[in-house]
Amino acid sequence: MRTVYILWLRQIKRYFRSKSRIIGSLGQPLLFLVALGFGFGPIYAKAGGGDYIQFLTPGIIAMSTLFTSTFMGIELIWDKEFGFLKETLVAPVSRLKIMMGRTLGGATVAVLQGLIVLLISLPIGFSPNWVALPLAILFLIMIAVIFTAFGTAIATKMEDMHGFQLIVNFLLMPLFFLSGAIFPINGAPAAIKAIVLINPLTYGVRGLRAALTGTVDISSLGNLGIMVGIALLFVAIGSYLFSKVEI
Amino acid sequence: MNNEKIIQVKSLTKKYRDFKAVDDISFEVRKGQIFGFLGPNGAGKSTTIKMLTTLLHPNGGEIMIDGKNPVSQPDAVRKAFGIVFQDPSLDDELTAWENMEFHGVLYSIPKPLRRQRIEHMLKIVELWERKDELVKRFSGGMKRRLEIARGLLHHPKVLFLDEPTLGLDPQTRNNIWNHIIDLNKEEDITVFFTTHYMEEAEKVADYICIIDLGKIIAKGSPGELKSKAKARSLEDAFIKLTGKNIREEEAKPIDKLRMRRRVFGGRR
Ligand SMILES: Nc1ncnc2c1ncn2[C@@H]1O[C@H](COP(=O)(O)OP(=O)(O)OP(=O)(O)O)[C@@H](O)[C@H]1O
Ligand SMILES: [Mg+2]
Numbered sequence: 001m002r003t004v005y006i007l008w009l010r011q012i013k014r015y016f017r018s019k020s021r022i023i024g025s026l027g028q029p030l031l032f033l034v035a036l037g038f039g040f041g042p043i044y045a046k047a048g049g050g051d052y053i054q055f056l057t058p059g060i061i062a063m064s065t066l067f068t069s070t071f072m073g074i075e076l077i078w079d080k081e082f083g084f085l086k087e088t089l090v091a092p093v094s095r096l097k098i099m100m101g102r103t104l105g106g107a108t109v110a111v112l113q114g115l116i117v118l119l120i121s122l123p124i125g126f127s128p129n130w131v132a133l134p135l136a137i138l139f140l141i142m143i144a145v146i147f148t149a150f151g152t153a154i155a156t157k158m159e160d161m162h163g164f165q166l167i168v169n170f171l172l173m174p175l176f177f178l179s180g181a182i183f184p185i186n187g188a189p190a191a192i193k194a195i196v197l198i199n200p201l202t203y204g205v206r207g208l209r210a211a212l213t214g215t216v217d218i219s220s221l222g223n224l225g226i227m228v229g230i231a232l233l234f235v236a237i238g239s240y241l242f243s244k245v246e247i
Numbered sequence: 248m249n250n251e252k253i254i255q256v257k258s259l260t261k262k263y264r265d266f267k268a269v270d271d272i273s274f275e276v277r278k279g280q281i282f283g284f285l286g287p288n289g290a291g292k293s294t295t296i297k298m299l300t301t302l303l304h305p306n307g308g309e310i311m312i313d314g315k316n317p318v319s320q321p322d323a324v325r326k327a328f329g330i331v332f333q334d335p336s337l338d339d340e341l342t343a344w345e346n347m348e349f350h351g352v353l354y355s356i357p358k359p360l361r362r363q364r365i366e367h368m369l370k371i372v373e374l375w376e377r378k379d380e381l382v383k384r385f386s387g388g389m390k391r392r393l394e395i396a397r398g399l400l401h402h403p404k405v406l407f408l409d410e411p412t413l414g415l416d417p418q419t420r421n422n423i424w425n426h427i428i429d430l431n432k433e434e435d436i437t438v439f440f441t442t443h444y445m446e447e448a449e450k451v452a453d454y455i456c457i458i459d460l461g462k463i464i465a466k467g468s469p470g471e472l473k474s475k476a477k478a479r480s481l482e483d484a485f486i487k488l489t490g491k492n493i494r495e496e497e498a499k500p501i502d503k504l505r506m507r508r509r510v511f512g513g514r515r
Contacts, residue, residue: 005352010345013345017340082338083337084336084337089302090300091350091354092322092326092354
C-alpha cells in the first residue's frame with residue numbers, strides 16, 4: 001500500500017510543480033466552453049434544447065478529464081526517456097502495484113483538472129446541482145481511471161513522444177465528438193449511434209450530465225456500473241502491457 | 248576474502264532479433280570482490296548487466312545472484328542488489344531527498360531507519376546541504392553521487408555500477424571510488440562495475456573480465472592480464488586483446504531519442 005502511495009504522490013508532486021502544464025491544459029476546455037457555448041447557444045435554444053451552457057459544460061468537464069488522463073501516458077514515455085522507469089523496474093515491487101500507483105496518480109490529476117474546469121464554468125453561467133456533486137466526482141474518477149490506463153497502455157508500446165501524441169490525438173478526437181459531450185445524439189444516424197454506444201466516454205458523459213444538471217435515477221447506477229467494469233478491464237490490460245515493458 | 252560465489256553466470260546469451268549482443272558467456276564473482284567488466288563500446292556490458300538485474304530476459308543460459316535466479320525469482324534478486332545505470336535514472340522534478348525517500352519506500356525500509364540512512368548517505372556523498380533542491384538544478388557529478396547514494400540506501404549485497412564515473416572530473420572520480428572501496432571493505436559489498444577508464448580499473452579491480460563482441464576474451468587479475476598480454480599497463484593489455492579497431496554500432500531508437508534530447512538541451 002505504501003508503495004502505491006509513494007508512486008501516487010510522485011505523480012501529484014510533478015503535476016503541481018509544473019504550473020505551465022496546469023494552465024496550458026485549461027486553454028482548450030475554456031475555448032470550447034466560450035466558443036461553442038456562446039456560438040451555438042442561441043441556435044440550441046431556438047431548436048428547443050434549452051440552455052446550451054447547462055448541456056455543454058458537463059461534456060467539457062469530461063473532455064478536460066479525458067485529455068488530461070490519456071496524456072498522462074506521456075509521463076511513462078518521459079520516464080523511459082529520462083531513465084527513471086529503470087529505477088522503478090529494478091525495485092522489489094510487483095508490476096501491478098507500480099501500474100496502480102501510476103494510474104491512480106494520473107487519474108487524481110485528471111479529476112482535479114476536471115474540477116478546475118467546473119469552477120471556471122461558474123462565472124460563464126453554469127449552475128450545477130450541488131447535491132449530486134459526489135456522484136459527479138465518482139463519474140469523473142471513472143473516466144480518469146479508464147483513460148489514464150488507456151494512455152499508459154498505449155505508452156508501453158511507444159518509444160517517442162511525437163508518435164504518442166499523434167496516435168492519441170487521432171483516437172481522442174472521435175471519442176470526444178462521438179460521446180454526446182457537445183451535442184445530443186438522439187437524432188444521429190444509426191451508424192453514428194452505434195459508435196457512440198460502444199464508446200466508454202458516452203456513459204461517463206451521461207452520468208456526469210445527469211448528476212450535474214439532470215435527474216439522478218436508476219440509469220445513473222447502470223452507467224456507473226458500466227464505467228466500473230470498463231475501468232477494471234482497462235487497468236488489467238494496462239497492467240499486463242506494463243509488465244511486459246523491457247528497457 | 249572468502250570463496251562464496253555471489254554471482255554465477257553460465258552460457259548466458261541475449262539476442263536482439265538476429266544479432267547476438269551477448270554470446271554464450273560464463274563467469275563467476277566471489278563475495279566481497281571488486282569485479283571489473285571491461286570491453287569496447289557495444290561489447291555487451293550493459294546488456295549483461297540488464298539481464299543480471301532482471302530488466303531483460305536472457306535467450307539462453309543461467310544466472311544466479313546470491314543463490315537466486317533473476318528470471319524465476321525477480322523480487323528476491325531485486326532486494327539483493329543496488330544499481331547505478333549507465334544513463335541517468337533520477338527524477339529531475341523531485342528533490343534529492345524525495346528521490347531517496349521514493350527509493351526507500353519502494354524497498355520497504357521502515358521510516359525511522361529510512362530517515363536515518365538517507366541522512367547518512369547524503370552526508371557521505373556531500374549532498375546533505377542541498378537535499379531540498381530539485382535534481383534538475385544539480386551538476387552531472389552531483390547527480391552521479393546522488394545515484395550512488397540511492398543505490399546503496401537499502402544495503403545491497405551486490406552493487407552494479409555501469410560506468411559510474413562517466414563524464415566526471417578526476418576529483419569526483421577519486422572521491423566516488425574511495426567511498427565505494429570503503430563500503431566494499433566495511434560492509435563486504437560485492438562491486439560489479441564497468442568503465443572505459445583503464446587506469447581506474449587497474450587501480451580498484453581485484454578481478455577483471457574482458458568482453459568483446461558479446462564474448463569473453465580474457466579473465467584474471469589486472470596483474471595476470473598484463474603478464475598474459477605482455478603489456479606494461481592494463482590499457483596496453485586491453486588494446487592488445489581487443490584490437491585497434493573502433494566499434495561501429497547502430498543507434499537504438501532510445502539512443503536516438505536521448506541524442507535528440509542532448510542536442511536540443513535536456514531541460515523541459
Ligand atoms: N534494445 C536494443 N535493440 C537492439 N540492439 C541493441 C539494444 N540494446 C543494445 N543493442 C546492441 O547490443 C550491443 C551491445 O550493447 P551494450 O549496450 O550492451 O554495449 P556496452 O558494452 O554496454 O557498450 P558501451 O560501452 O558503449 O556502453 C550493441 O551492438 C548495441 O547496439
Ligand atoms: Mg554500456
